[in-house]
Amino acid sequence: MQQTQTQASRFHSGVQRVLRSRVAQVLSYPHGVDRYLEVMNPMWSTGEVRARVEQVQHLTADSVTLTLRPNQHWQGFIPGQFVQLTVEIDGVRHTRCYSPANSVHNGDGTIELTAKAHANGFVSRYLREQMQAGQVVSLSQSGGEFALPANRPERVLLISGGSGITPVMAMLRTLCDEGHSGKITFLHYANRAEDMIYADELAEIAARHDNVELVRCFNGGDTAGELSGLFCREHLLEAVPDYADADTFLCGPPPMMAAVEALWDEEGLDHRLNKEHFTLAAPQVDSDSAEGxxxxxxxxxxxxxxxxxxxxxxxxxxxxxxxxxxxxxxxxxxxxxxxxxxxxxxxxxxxxxxxxxxxxxxxxxxxxxxxxx
Amino acid sequence: MSIFNSLTAEQFDSIGRELDAIRNREIADLGEKDAKYIRTLIKRQRQLEVAGRGLLMAGFLPPAWLAGVACLSASKIIDNMEIGHNVMHGQYDWMGDPAINSQTFDWDNTCTSKAWKHTHNYEHHTFTNVLDKDHDIGYGILRMSEDQEWEPRFLLNPILAGVLATFFQHFVAVQSLKLEDYLIYKTKTKEEVKAEFKPTWKKMRKQLFKDYLLFPALAGPFFPFVFAGNVTANLARNLWSSQVIYNGHFPEEVEQFPESVIENETRGQWYVRQMLGSANFEGGPLMHLMSGNLSFQIEHHLFPDLPAHRYAKISPEVRAICEKYGLPYNTGPFFKQSFSVWKRIFKLALPGKRKGGGKGTLATVLNKKPAPTGEQVPISRKAA
The missing domain is CATH 3.10.20.30 (Beta-grasp domain)
Structure with missing residues (x-):
């Protein structure tokens, strides 16, 4: 078994070496080897990351969770980092950033991306309504400074809002798979309990791991969580009184991020705060007047x-x-x-x-x- | 008498509006079916190429050699015409796919994409059939217009046209150098030509090495079969594509224009010049595909950045506009148009000017037109 595996991988790397050789370049000139490979199989390439959609799930009414199987060029990610996903919608390519939510130790090499479909989110709506298993998409390698340090911090506080849950979900799942012994608090903000992505899995993780505490906070009079309303100092004092001792990882919508950042700045804790900003759609401008x-x-x-x-x-x-x-x-x-x-x-x-x-x-x-x- | 004489400024404007409306409608309709079309075609072309090159490796068997040459010829023609020419026009830029984009695409041809986009997309498509501005009128080699001054070398017009067709890819590759300026008119120095030839030679070298050395060498003892197959495929592509291109602008009734025509030209007038300066030819779907839809040369010149597979659909509308304004819509069977082209090539070998002709009156009409109105793209161009 071991023997055949090494043989197979030696064969693969041999094929890759031939395909990347000078001779292959000249023979395929001017189009390049990739342009011939993709005709045979959209997953084949000499260097580009492509992935097949294996599963499409809808964990909440307005979200979609994709399980992607990348080709051999995918180099993996650090929990917290993002990838650029390129899909084609009505003939036009669109690229958006998503943070994988899976544990890096999930064992099967797949990547899990979750997107929330906003009313004017063209790509996220497509992913939710049209994406089907079997489709092939393009991916970038992972990137971004927002990442779990290799030297895992002891006390971890993960704060997220809405679909900002994905990068910290990757952190939590990874830490749990590693048998992390330090305390982890998962503080999540969502509008309503039914909009909370990964709600069941989080409850289960918290039940299974004594060191993981789940604190859910819903808005608009929804009292199903441990807390309610928008982020404020009282929430912290009540749920995470030792927040000053924690390495904190934050990802959520801009107003929430600003509130958390202000508090950490105020207390001189900004060096313990790691954050990932959302990108926002550009504001609409009157197209007839010359501005900007x-x-x-x-x-x-x-x-x-x-x-x-x-x-x-x-x-x-x-x-x-x-x-x-x-x-x-x-x-x-x-x-x-x-x-x-x-x-x-x-x-x-x-x-x-x-x-x-x-x-x-x-x-x-x-x-x-x-x-x- | 040029038809320009019978059109008023208002008519030019309404022709412009009607054609703009067709373009806007088609642009708004671009989508998945265009993407699917071009991707499927690219797939078929790459398959043909792999099959052709594979068959030629067994080229010592005559049927394999013939089939290999047929596949590789078809592959090169489709790569150059319906894919390369059209993708480099930006017809699929809206897809945002870097592999099917005018800025990055390169074709299986010795001409660099950069040089092609300058001489073809810019010079030929902007100054279509304008003497001394559109180098495609004779490629600096032939006499293709009565208004081109006769020189003794043009006695060889038919022979040179044959040579141009035979080595078409190489002539196109060096077209941007305007070699006649160095060889005949002595307005260009050897050093200038050398410097300009450098990027072209870089690509030419790779193409020649691939087709005439590396692929034949892969066949080992059967080197000569692959070599001969590749020569034949390149020749087939050269002869076919040159004839398609000759037919687009050189049938006898197609008009050519003096340089004065482009001064203050409105969009409507530009459109009319494109229609008078181009000719179509008829045929089935295979004919249109293999000619890169340049069988719809008129539609292509009106809308060079519209995916070419749409020309067939809009051609009846363009034809109707021509009829409405009394403009000729020059079309005919492939062989009729080809015959007409070669008649012109032979005729122009001898000195002599066109009888009558409406050229002077054309300029007069153009000077009468009012300033462009509404949201038209200003056509104030700089000479290259």
Whole structure:
């Protein structure tokens, strides 16, 4: 058994070596080996992480939990870190960040991502309503500073709100699998008891581990939890009186994060607080008036948006981006927009705020826009 | 008499509006079916290529050699025409897939994607059929317009057209160098040509090494069979794609324009110039696929960044607009258009200008038009 396994893995690494060789590169030029491999199997690649969706669960009414099986290029993650998940919706690729919620010791190599479908969360709604087992998605390697230290802290306080539960869930599950002996308090805020993701599993973990204490806090008059209302000092004093001795890990919606941060700052404990910020959808800006500024990131130039197309604004700022027809047909002036929205002069359509390629000569900024030129 | 004479400024504007409406409607409809189309096609092309190269390894068996050449030729044609040409036009940029994007895609052809996008997407598509601006009028080698001054070298017009077709990928690869400026007109120095050739040679080298050395070498003693197969596949692709491209702009009735036409040109006038300067040819679905839908050259020139598989659907509407405004919609069977092209190539080998012609009056009409109104994209261009 051991013998066949090493043989199989030696075979695999041999195949990978051949596929990454100079000869394979030349033979597959100019498309590259990956472009031929993915035709045979969407999971095959010489370096890109792809994953097959194994299971789609709905733990609460507005959330979805995906179990993903990545290909051999996945290098794993540290509890707390996030990955970028890329899915294709109606032909268009969309990328979002999610924190795996599983234990790093789950043993089967799968990754568990949980998303909460917000009313205007285009991707999360798709994941909840359309995603099916068997689909193949693209993943980045894991990243982010928010991570459980290799030297596990003794006393751990995990504070989360809403779908911010996922990274601290990974921490809790991992620590429990490691037989962590120090005390762990899991303080979670949700609107209502029925919206709380992982509610059953958390109750079970707390029941099974004497060192794990679960403190649930619901809002809007829901008294099903140990606490109720929004985060405040009283909650801490009541549920976690020794919070000053703990390494604290925090992830939740911005107002809640701000309240916790303020308290930790006030008490000079900010060095014990580790936090992960949510990214928020960009605010809607009136598309007809010229507002905001245009930021040319690579050339470190910033101008006030004057309402002209971005090619003219770039040239007026002294930049010389590549350009051609100036009417949107030749794609010479295509460049990367890293944030902000633009309006297409031909169709009038306003883009999303995602990172994407745009044509400078037929795009006007809608509010502040950052370009990679 | 050019048809331009019979159109008023208002008519140009309404043609512009009607065509813009078609484009906007199609752009709003882009989605999964386009993504599926291009991905399936890429898959088929890669399969054809792998099959073709595999069969050629057994090329000492005549049926395998023939089948291998057929697969590899088809693969190269689809890679260049319906995939490469169209993806590099940005037709699928909206998908956000880095593998199917005008900024990153490269094709199985000695021409670099960067040089192609400059001479084709920018120069040819912006200044379509404008003399001295659109290098595709003769590629600096041929005399393809009555208004091109005759030179003794053009006596070889038909022979040169054959040479251009035979080595089409290499001529396209060096098109951006404008070699005639160095060889004939002496307006360019050897050093300039050398510097500009560097990136092209880098790609040419890799393509030639792959097709003529590495793949044949993999076959060991059967090197000559693979070599000959690859030569034949490249030749088939060159002859086919050059004829498709000749047919798009060189049938006899297709108009060419003086440089004055692009001064203060409105969007409507630009559209009309595209329609008068292009020609379609007819055929079945396979013909359209293998020509990269350049059988709908008119629709392609109106909407170069619209996924080309949509041209067939919108062509009746474009044709109706042409009829409504009395504009010609130049189309015909493949062989008729090809014959017309070669007639022009032979005729223009000899000196002589077009009789009559509405060129002067065309400029007069253009100068009468009012300033563009509404939200039109300004067409103030810089010369390259």
């Amino acid at each position: 500024e245009v930021r040319f990131a690579r050339s470190e130039t910033l101008v006030t948006n004057n309402g002209a197309n971005l090619l003219e604004q770039a040239e007026a700022a002294g930049l010389k981006p590549e350009s051609g027809c100036r009417m949107g047909i030749c794609y010479s002036c295509t460049c990367r927009k890293t944030s902000g929205q633009v309006r297409d002069l031909r169709t009038g359509k306003v883009s999303s705020g995602d990172e994407q390629d745009i044509q400078l000569c037929v795009s006007v900024p809608v509010g502040t826009v950052t370009l990679d030129i």
